[in-house]
Amino acid sequence: xxxxxxxxxxxxxxxxxxxxxxxxxxxxxxxxxxxxxxxxxxxxxxxxxxxxxxxxxxxxxxxxxxxxxxxxxxxxxxxxxxxxxxxxxxxxxxxxxxxxxxxxxxxxxxxxxxxxxxxxxxxxxxxxxxxxxxxxxxxxxxxxxxxxxxxxxxxxxxxxxxxxxxxxxxxxxxxxxxxxxxxxxxxxxxxxxxxxxxxxxxxxxxxxxxxxxxxxxxxxxxxxxxxxxxxxxxxxxxxxxxxxxxxxxxxxxxxxxxxxxxxxxxxxxxxxxxxxxxxxxxxxxxxxxxxxxxxxxxxxxxxxxxxxxxxxxxxxx
Numbered sequence: 265x266x267x268x269x270x271x272x273x274x275x276x277x278x279x280x281x282x283x284x285x286x287x288x289x290x291x292x293x294x295x296x297x298x299x300x301x302x303x304x305x306x307x308x309x310x311x312x313x314x315x316x317x318x319x320x321x322x323x324x325x326x327x328x329x330x331x332x333x334x335x336x337x338x339x340x341x342x343x344x345x346x347x348x349x350x351x352x353x354x355x356x357x358x359x360x361x362x363x364x365x366x367x368x369x370x371x372x373x374x375x376x377x378x379x380x381x382x383x384x385x386x387x388x389x390x391x392x393x394x395x396x397x398x399x400x401x402x403x404x405x406x407x408x409x410x411x412x413x414x415x416x417x418x419x420x421x422x423x424x425x426x427x428x429x430x431x432x433x434x435x436x437x438x439x440x441x442x443x444x445x446x447x448x449x450x451x452x453x454x455x456x457x458x459x460x461x462x463x464x465x466x467x468x469x470x471x472x473x474x475x476x477x478x479x480x481x482x483x484x485x486x487x488x489x490x491x492x493x494x495x496x497x498x499x500x501x502x503x504x505x506x507x508x509x510x511x512x513x514x515x516x517x518x519x520x521x522x523x524x525x526x527x528x529x530x531x532x533x534x535x536x537x538x539x540x541x542x543x544x545x546x547x548x549x550x551x552x553x554x555x556x557x558x559x560x561x562x563x564x565x566x567x568x569x570x571x572x573x574x575x576x577x578x579x580x581x
Contacts, residue, residue, distance in 0.1 A: 278310060279310055279311065279312040280310060280311050280312065280366055280367065280386065280390060281311075281312045281313075281314075281364070281365040281366045281367070282311055282312070282313045282314075282365055282366070282367045282368075282369055282382065282386060283313075283314050283315075283316055283359070283363040283365035283367070283368050283369065284302060284313065284314070284315045284316070284340075284369045284370075284371070284382070285315075285316045285318070285356070285359045285363075285368060285369070285370050285371075286298065286299075286315075286316070286317050286318070286370075286371055286372065286373055287318045287320055287347075287352050287355035287356055287359070287372075287373070288317060288318065288319060288320060288322065288326060288373035289319070289320040289321060289322050289326075289350065289352075289355075289373075289457075289458070290322045290323060290324045290326070291322075291324075291326070291373045291374060292322070292324045292325045292326045292328070292329045293329075294373055294374040294490060294492075295317070295326060295329055295330075295373040295374075296329045296332075296333065297376060297490070298371065298372070298373055298374065298375055298376065298377075299315075299317075299329070299330070299333040299336070299342075300333070300336065301375075301376040301377045302315065302340075302371075302377055302381075303333070303336040303337050303340070304379055305377060305378075305379055305380070305381050305382045306379055306380055306382070306383060307339045307340065307382060307383075308382075308383055311382065311383075311386070313339070313340045313341070313382065314340065314341040314342075314343065314363065314365065315337065315340050315341065315342045315343070316343060316344075316345060316359050316362070316363060317330050317342070317343075317344045317345070318344075318345045318346075318347055318355040318356070318358055318359050319344060319345070319346050319347070320347050320348075320350060320351070320352065320354070320355040320458065321347065321348045321349065321350050327344065330342070330344045331344075345358055345359060345362055350458035350459075351453055351456065351457075351458035351459050352435075352451075352456040352457040352458050352459075352464060353450075353451035353452055353453045353454075353455055353456040353458075353459065353464040354453045354458070354459075356370075356435075356450070356451045356456075356464070357450040357451055357453065360445060360450055364442075365442060366441065366442055367386055367389055367390075367439055367440070367441060367442065368439065368440055368441075368442060369382065369385055369386070369438075369439040370435055370436075370437070370438050370439065371435075371436055371437055371487060372421075372435060372436045372489070374489065374490045374491055374492065375401075375436050375437070375487045375488065375489055375490070376404075376487065376488040376490065377437075377487045377488075378485070378486070378487070380485075381485060381487065384482070384484075384485040385397055385399055385437070385439045385482060385485055386439065388480050388482060389439065389440075389441055393478075393480060394478050394479065394480040394482075395440060395441050395443070395444055395472070395477040395478045395479070396433060396438065396439065396440035396441065396444065396469075396472055396477060396478070396479040396480075397438065397439045397440075397479070397480055397481075397482040398423070398431040398432055398433055398434060398437075398438060398469075398479055398480070398481055398482055398483065399423075399434070399436075399437030399438055399439070399482050399483065399485050399486070399487065400423050400424075400437060400482070400483030400484065400485060400486035400487070401421050401422050401423045401434055401436045401437050401486065401487055401489050402422055402423075402424060402486050402487075402488055402489065403417060403420055403422050403488075403489055403491075404488050404489060404490045407490070407491070407493065407496065409496060409551070411551040412496070412551075413554050415554045415557065415558075416501060416552075416554070416557070419501070419504045419505075419508065420489065420491050420495060421434055421435070421436045421489055421491075422489065423437075423483050426483075430473065430479075431469075431479045431480060431481040432465075432466055432469040432479070433465045433466070433468060433469035433472070433479065434465055435456075435464070435465040436487060436489055437485070437486070437487045438465065440472065440477075444472055444475075444477050447475040447477075448468065448471045448472055448475060448477075450468075451464045451465075451467075451468050452464055452467050452468070452514075454514060455467055455511055455514060460507065460510045460511045460514055461504075461506075461507025461508065461510060461511050462504075462507050462508050462511040463508075463511040463512070463514070467515070498551065498552045501552050501557060502552060502556075502557070502560055504557075505557045505558075505560035505561040505564065506560060506561070506564040507564075508561045508564070508565075509560070509561040509562060509563065509564025509565035509566075509567070509568065510564055510565070510568045512561075512565050513564075513565045513566075513567075513568035513569045514568075
């Protein structure tokens, strides 16, 4: 049963405290553009806002970009945390541990936000309509392709084609109340970029729903995603399929044990079919089909399930 949401209780000074959080790794140039867009946001007078950038083991000039960006913020406190061990979920949890803000507003280091982003994303929580908000994400116009299907777009974090009646959370544009963290213990560090690849935000949203908190659809407040053209290549999309499969297999309790013995043959079958689909592509740079991506994802999932089964067997006394 979903709990009714209550308006956020403001601090004794009457201000709503908000932490904007960005986790980044070796994307200094795109991070600079993201920070610039946030610096242009309107900040209501009754908001107390801090911006936390978590450097997740970068080897480029990320720290210099953050330091230079401080001059662009007059009503927002910008600070940087360091998480040297790779893993977006690990970086997110470090930010959670280092803020006492009422609301946690998240975006990525390759995103541009609109000028009313902060107030629009905070509004449903401050009014008591929600405990968390799924914001909208659209792909930058210059990166759209005729062959890009809804499946491929969703793997680039866009929310245009999300059809479920139950909103989820997408890390590129989401916000939730800190009271959620009293029940939901942060992000799963085995998932997400730097680990298995995906689903750290999806898994977190699942637990938010499980504990009865209310996620509302706020896709009317959209950010613009600039993932880079390399993410549109055939090789990158196939890599995403592999990562999605491994991430889904992480929570394989939904698979009955009698079906798990099929993991290895299912992997072999699906991988062979995926290989055959790739042979039918006109060249290695040709756009990949949804059929091939789904076969590749499912093959990766069964391979990971087989690996987990073998690990469990080998560690059984």
